[in-house]
Amino acid sequence: MKKALPSWIQAMPMGAVFTLFFAMPLLLIVAVSFWPQNEYTLEPGFTLDNYVSLFSGCFGGGESGELCTTFKTYLSTLKFCGIVWAITLVLGFTLSYFVAFHVPSLGAQTVLFTIMTIPFWTSNVIRMISWIPLLGRHGWINQTLLDLGLIRQPLEWLLYSDFSVVLAFVHLNTTFMMVPIFNSMMKIDRSLLEAANDCGANAWQTLWNVIVPLCRTGILIGSIFVITLVMGDFVTVGVMGGQQIASVGKTIQVQTSYLQFPLAAANAVVLLGVVLLIIVALNRLVDLRKEL
Template structure:
C-alpha cells in the first residue's frame, strides 16, 4: 500500500468516530423530526403516516395579504427580538472586546477581566432571569428609585413582563456569545497595522472603522450566528420574562409538545430550522469562515 493511500485510510479511521457521533446525535434526530412532521396529528398517540396537513395548518390564512396570519406575526415577533438582541449584544460585545484587546496591556489583567465577564455564566439562565424581577417589578428597586426621585408619579408597568424585559434578558444571557469571537478576532490583529494607520494620520474613529472593524468581521459574523440562532429558538426567556403573554416560535413549539401535538411541533421546528439556516447562509456570505478560521 502506497504512503498516500495509507494516509487516506488513517484519516478516515480518525474521522470515523467523530462522524458517527455527529450522525447519531445530530443528523439522526433531525431526520426523525423531519419524518414526524409528515405524520398525521393525533391527540393521544403518534400514528406513522404521510400527510402535508401539518404544514398547511402552520400557514393557514397566510394567503391573505391584507392581514398577516398568526404564523407570520409570530415569526416577525421572534425575528424582532433576535434583531434587537443582536444589535445590543453587538454594541456591548464589540466595546468590551475592544477595551480588553487594545486598552488592557498585560495578558494577566486581560485574563482576569475576561473571567469577570464570564461570572454570570456560573449560574443557571433561569436564576439570572429571575434576578431581574426584584429590580424591574412594580414594587422593584427601579420603580422605587424613580418614585423616590419624583421622575414618575406611579410605577412603570412596562419594565417587567413586556418586550423590553424579554430583550433585556436576552442581552444579559447572550452578550458573551458575541464578545468571545470578536475578542478572539481582535487579538489576532497585527498591532503594526494600527501604528501604520496612526502614522498615516488616521483618527481613532477612522482606524476603528477602516482597520479594526473589517479585521474583526469574522468574529462579528460568528457571534451574530450564535446570538440569532439562540434567540430564534428560545422559549424559556420569552415565557419567564414575558409573563407567558408574548408569543415566539420556540414558545409555540413548546406549547404544542406539552399538548402532545408532536407532528405539528415537528413541522414548526422544520420551518424554524429552514428560517434559521437562511439567516446563517446570508451571514456566511459576508465572510468565508473556512478560510478565515
C-alpha cells in the same frame, strides 16, 4: 515507520458522533412533521396537513386582511432577534475592544475577561429571575423613582413586556457575541495599528478600516450564536414576558405540551429553515471557511 491511517478512518469517530447526536434527531423531526396528527399516539404516515395547518390563512386566505398567526409569531421573533443582535454586537465589540487594546497587561486582560464571563457560569433561569425584584411593579427601580418623585405611579412596562424580554436576552447572550470578537481582536497584529497611525489615520479610521474588517470572523460567529439562541428560545420569552408574548420557540413548547408533536415538528422544521437562511445570508457577507 508506521503508516498513518487513512483520513476517512480518522474521521469515523467524529462522523459517528455527528450522525448519532445531530443528523439522526434532525431527520426524525423532519419525518415526524409529515406524520398524521393523533390525539393519543404517534402513528407513522405521510401527510402535508401539519404544514397546511401551520400556514392556514397566510396566503390570501384571511378575511380581515391581517397577517396570519404564524407570520405574526415569526415577525415577533425576528424583531427580538434583530434588536438583541444589534445591542449585543455593540456591547460585545465595545467590551472586547477595551480589553484587547486599552489594557496593556496580558494578566489584566485575562482577569477582566474572566470577570466579564462570570455571569455565564450561572443558570440562565437564575439570571432571569434576578431581574424580577428590580423591574417589578414594587421592585427596586420603581420604588426608587417613586421615592425621588420622578414618577407618580409604578412603570408597568419594565416587567412582562418587550423591554424586559430584550433586556434578559441581552444579559444572557452578550457573552456569546463578546468571546469570538475578543478572540479575533487578540489575533490582530499590533504593527498594523502602528502602520495606520503612521499613515495619518485617526482612531475612528483605524477602527473602521483595520480592526472591524479583521474582526469579521468573530462578528459572524458571534452573530450566528446570538441569532440561533434567540430564535429558538422559549424560556426567556415565557418568564420575562409573563406568558403574554408570542415567539416561535414558545409556540413549539406549547404544541408539545398539548401532545401536538407532528405540528410542533413542522414548526421546528420551518424555524430551522428560517435560521439557515439567515446564516447563509451572513456567510455571503463573510466567507467563514476562508477566514478560519
